[in-house]
Each structure stands twice: as C-alpha cells, then as structure tokens.
Amino acid sequence: MDNKRYIGVDLGGTNIKCGVVTKEGEILYQKSIPTKADRPADEVIADMVLVIRSVIKDSGTDMSDVVSIGVGSPGAIDSEKGEVIKAGNLSWKYVKLKKKLEDALEKPAYVANDANVAALAEALFGAGKGKKSTLLMTLGTGLGAGYVLDGKIQSGAHGVGAELGHMIIVPEGKECTCGNKGCFERYTSASALIAWGVETMENDPNSSIAKRAGSDKENVTAKLMIDLAKEGDEVALKIFDDYTRYLAYGIVNLINIIDPEVIILGGGVSRAGDFLLDSIKPKVASRVFCKEAPYSEILISKMGNDAGVVGAAMLS
Amino acid sequence: MDNKRYIGVDLGGTNIKCGVVTKEGEILYQKSIPTKADRPADEVIADMVLVIRSVIKDSGTDMSDVVSIGVGSPGAIDSEKGEVIKAGNLSWKYVKLKKKLEDALEKPAYVANDANVAALAEALFGAGKGKKSTLLMTLGTGLGAGYVLDGKIQSGAHGVGAELGHMIIVPEGKECTCGNKGCFERYTSASALIAWGVETMENDPNSSIAKRAGSDKENVTAKLMIDLAKEGDEVALKIFDDYTRYLAYGIVNLINIIDPEVIILGGGVSRAGDFLLDSIKPKVASRVFCKEAPYSEILISKMGNDAGVVGAAMLS
Numbered sequence: 001m002d003n004k005r006y007i008g009v010d011l012g013g014t015n016i017k018c019g020v021v022t023k024e025g026e027i028l029y030q031k032s033i034p035t036k037a038d039r040p041a042d043e044v045i046a047d048m049v050l051v052i053r054s055v056i057k058d059s060g061t062d063m064s065d066v067v068s069i070g071v072g073s074p075g076a077i078d079s080e081k082g083e084v085i086k087a088g089n090l091s092w093k094y095v096k097l098k099k100k101l102e103d104a105l106e107k108p109a110y111v112a113n114d115a116n117v118a119a120l121a122e123a124l125f126g127a128g129k130g131k132k133s134t135l136l137m138t139l140g141t142g143l144g145a146g147y148v149l150d151g152k153i154q155s156g157a158h159g160v161g162a163e164l165g166h167m168i169i170v171p172e173g174k175e176c177t178c179g180n181k182g183c184f185e186r187y188t189s190a191s192a193l194i195a196w197g198v199e200t201m202e203n204d205p206n207s208s209i210a211k212r213a214g215s216d217k218e219n220v221t222a223k224l225m226i227d228l229a230k231e232g233d234e235v236a237l238k239i240f241d242d243y244t245r246y247l248a249y250g251i252v253n254l255i256n257i258i259d260p261e262v263i264i265l266g267g268g269v270s271r272a273g274d275f276l277l278d279s280i281k282p283k284v285a286s287r288v289f290c291k292e293a294p295y296s297e298i299l300i301s302k303m304g305n306d307a308g309v310v311g312a313a314m315l316s
Numbered sequence: 317m318d319n320k321r322y323i324g325v326d327l328g329g330t331n332i333k334c335g336v337v338t339k340e341g342e343i344l345y346q347k348s349i350p351t352k353a354d355r356p357a358d359e360v361i362a363d364m365v366l367v368i369r370s371v372i373k374d375s376g377t378d379m380s381d382v383v384s385i386g387v388g389s390p391g392a393i394d395s396e397k398g399e400v401i402k403a404g405n406l407s408w409k410y411v412k413l414k415k416k417l418e419d420a421l422e423k424p425a426y427v428a429n430d431a432n433v434a435a436l437a438e439a440l441f442g443a444g445k446g447k448k449s450t451l452l453m454t455l456g457t458g459l460g461a462g463y464v465l466d467g468k469i470q471s472g473a474h475g476v477g478a479e480l481g482h483m484i485i486v487p488e489g490k491e492c493t494c495g496n497k498g499c500f501e502r503y504t505s506a507s508a509l510i511a512w513g514v515e516t517m518e519n520d521p522n523s524s525i526a527k528r529a530g531s532d533k534e535n536v537t538a539k540l541m542i543d544l545a546k547e548g549d550e551v552a553l554k555i556f557d558d559y560t561r562y563l564a565y566g567i568v569n570l571i572n573i574i575d576p577e578v579i580i581l582g583g584g585v586s587r588a589g590d591f592l593l594d595s596i597k598p599k600v601a602s603r604v605f606c607k608e609a610p611y612s613e614i615l616i617s618k619m620g621n622d623a624g625v626v627g628a629a630m631l632s
Contacts, residue, residue: 023522030602074603076608076609078609085606085608086606086611088606093608109600130475132473133472133473154574155575156449156574156575156576157448157449157575157576157577157612158575158577158609158610158611158612159575159609162573162575163572163605163606164572164573166569166572166605167488167564167569167573168485168569168603169349169484170486170487171485171486171561171562171565173577178605179605180568180605181626199325236467246486246487249484249487251498252484253483253484253569253573254573256479256483257479257480257569257570257573257574258470258472258573258574259471259472259473259474259475259476259478259481260472260473261473262475287496289392289479289482289494289496290402290474290479291480292392292401292402293392293394293401293475294472294474295474296473300373309542309574
C-alpha cells in the first residue's frame, strides 16, 4: 500500500477540520477545532498549524510521508499565490496563507475556495467520478460552486471563477449581500427558500407553513418547506415550484455557457433528492438551447461532510 | 520558412470563404463562392471540396504541404465527431462534415462552431494574443461566442458550450428564436439595438431616429443608433445605455462564472469602439462580485473578416 499522505484542511467560519487522507480519498484520521473567527488571521493560522501537526502525530503518520497540505477556505482566493483575497466570515483580507503554512511546516501548501475544493472531491470520488467535467452547486446558506475539468479546478484567470451564486438572474432584482441585485443565490440558496416561506407565513397566518412552524420564523427551515411540498401542500408546492424554476434558469445558463458533463447539486436542499430533481429536470429540458444533443446530467451530491477535507487534501 | 499550410473554410449562410493559411495566421490566398444554402448538404459540401482544391492549386501550394482542413460552421457542432448537429441558416441536421471532407480530400479535417473558430483566431493572433484565456462575443445579427483556454476551444462536454447568446438574462422575458424567453441575444445583439430603435421610431414619429431614418425601418441600423448616441441625442443615448446595461449583466455573469483573462467584443456593434467600452466598463465595475481583485479586461476585437478563415485553419 501507498504510504503517501495528504493533509486536508476545511477552514470554516465555525470550525477548522483537518484530516490525513490517502491518494484514494480515504480519511484515515481527522480532528476539528473551533475557528474563533473573530481573532486576527495569524492566530487562526497558528492554531491551524497546531492541528495539522497534531493529526499527523496522532495518526502515527511519518512526516516524510506527508506530500502536501491543502486548505479549502471561504471567500475569494488567489490559488496561484495561495492568498485569501477576502473571506467574509473570517474578515480576512489578502492573507498569504500558502506562504505561512509552508514556512511553518516545510511542505508544499495549496489554497483554494471551499466550494471549489468540495467540487474537486465530488469530481474525483463522488457523483462526478469518471466524468470529464463536473460542476458542483451547493444549495446552502449561500450558493457555493466549483467547476472541475479533467481533474483540475477551473477558478479562472484571476481566481474569481465559478462564483455562480452571483450570476445575475433577475436584472435589478432582490438585493444581495454582495452589493449587487438579482444574484442567483438570492433565489436558489436554502436561505432563499426559507425567506419565501417566512414571507408567506407573515402574509398568511393561517397557512400550513405558519401552523407547522408555530408562527415562529426560526422554525421555517428548508426541510420544512420541502416536507410540506412533498405532502402536497399547495402553498409550499407553489414556492418550491418557483424555487426550482429559478434554479432551472441558472442550470440552463451553465449548460449553455460551460456545458459540463454533469451538474451536481449539494448542500441542505439537495437532501430533497429525487423530489428536487423531478421538479428541476423538465424545467431545464424545455429551456436548454440545444435540444438535439445530449446535455449535462443533473445529479445529487454523493460526498457528505467529508468533501471539504478530502477535496482540500487533493489540491496540488 | 515553414512550408506547412493550413486550409481554413468559413462556411456561412451566404458565402463559403476558403483560404490557404500559414502557421503564423497569415492568409496567403483566398477565394469565396456562394453557399446557395437552400440546396441539399451534399451539394454544398461538393462545392466546398471544389473550392478547397481550387485555392490549393491556384496558390501554387503543394498538396503534400497541406496539413489539415478546418471548417467553421454556424450552428451546434459536435467537434469530436466532426458533425454539424443543426445549423439554422443551412437547415442542416446531423451532417458528417468531417468524414465527408476526409473521404474527398484525404487530409485530416476538423469542424467547429463559427463563433468558436473566430474566438480561436482572436485568441491566437488578435486581441487575446499572449493571454491565457479569451472569451469572444460577437454582437451581430445574433450573439455568437467562443471561449479559448490555453489555446484550445472550450466547447463543453457535449459540444454545446459557449452558447452565451442563449443565457437567460430576463426570466420569462422577450421571446427568442430558439423557443426560450429572455435570452441574452434578444437584448444585446445588433438586432436587439435595432429593434429598440424601430420600436422608438414607431412610438414617436418625431424622434430623431425617425427623422434620420426617413421613418423607414430598413434605415434603422446599429450604426445609426450608435451615431445618434455619439451625437448626444437623448433618446438614442437612453437606448444605448439600456443596451450596454444588459451587456454588462451578461459580462458580469461571465466574469463571475468563467473569469477569462480577456473578454473581447466583436461584430457590428463593436465598431463603436471606445464609445461602447466607456459605456460598459463602469456598469460592469459596479456589479462584478470580487471588486478586490483584478478581473477580465474588456477589449474590442482586432481580427476583421478574416477571423473565420484563420481560426478554422488553426483547428486541430
């Protein structure tokens, strides 16, 4: 068996997860520590170095077998320089993460956007395994995305590619946290689905959403909205239908622009599985430009919470 | 000097242009014949073979120096199979162009979408020369586009990539010839600019557009609209401002999704040059997701009418 080991770090706003990974994408050992994101970047990075050393030691890995360290970070990343340009949750700006890790650990280090990293894991070991090109879209708090072509993350000429969540889908539409209007994630993230539910509940206190949520906003989750739609509740079905129509607009655009072999849906909403796919697919089919040729297959993500660590470990 | 020659064919709805091209993208000799597009595909292809033989002979090129034949064709192309899946103007369906040319000429033949081919020419010898990635958008009757990364056309997993003209930019917006609604080219092609002009003229017979066009629809051209805007005519300026706002939505999406090193504007409207760029650039700057990093440079195309022949010749 191959003794080579790859360290993957999933840097989140809440936790830093760190794992020792094999070439085949298996996590042999992993550990999680709190990020305490409000600290200066150097303190967070010092803890990151400690947890990396600790997983290497505790897993009994020989330092000489460690090939590289990869980090998936939120925000806009310059992967070539290994620099975190900005990362909202962490309030980092222009942090030279690659250099700091290489100085501390004397191993090659790589940094990429967390959604890109998850897409890499999905492309190599998940629903995109064996496919030429994989586009992953995670429908969570925001909409993260990554595009992997021939096993390589495509993050564009300036490292800002695959920010699909900020594709303008409605001219001068809903205001987005990014400062722009009408961004895709305002209509298609889990938060968007929840926002529609909350709006409906507030407008109609007798709606089934209000009943099931006990009229408490906090109880309106993506899961509740999907459950109600699955049960055939008309109001929830209408919202879900609108939600998947906006998703279809974006998916059609990605098919027409990039034409990946597979488009994979991940994140909280993707747990709706076939119910989600059955609602999206006909909407895509009727809108895609070239109906004469096969187009991107739409699938549900297979990698769970390990995608961040595994994908980061595979950076090179 | 290198004796190797590359045959480039620009297959259009009106004419078939064919040229003998050097590795450096220089056209040594070229000829154009009418397509007579209403004939069966095999007759058009037979004429294409004749004109290829004729440019080789008339230019004094030795058949043994001819490396390959490339064709830029309108429509959806399966470049791997060398098949024209559909080509609106030509009413071709599933035409095995590569095979037919190879059988007739005993040279390797390649087929790609005409906009992709133009993007290749622009990337290799035009405004994208020396850049890692080039996205060309031609603002003409429709909106054609091609994306070239590391010198290679990116046409996606099923050959339908870079159909940017059919990115949905306005949900359930203007009807498009493709059967979908709200497509980018309905708002940003030269035809879209003209349609706005005609609409305005019909609503306001005293508008300067009506005056300059002699109230004749046929006289409302993209050039007239741009000229009037340049002269400071308020109505034309407003239309032009709307037009470039929609263009900016699409350009922002392409930056956020693909992040090419350069985005090049070609086609009729691009002749407006700096006047066009000056109107687009601030609209893009205020909407692009990652304002902290440099993003795609927006440029005007440098290749003229030769892009089709030169780009086709460079297919491999």
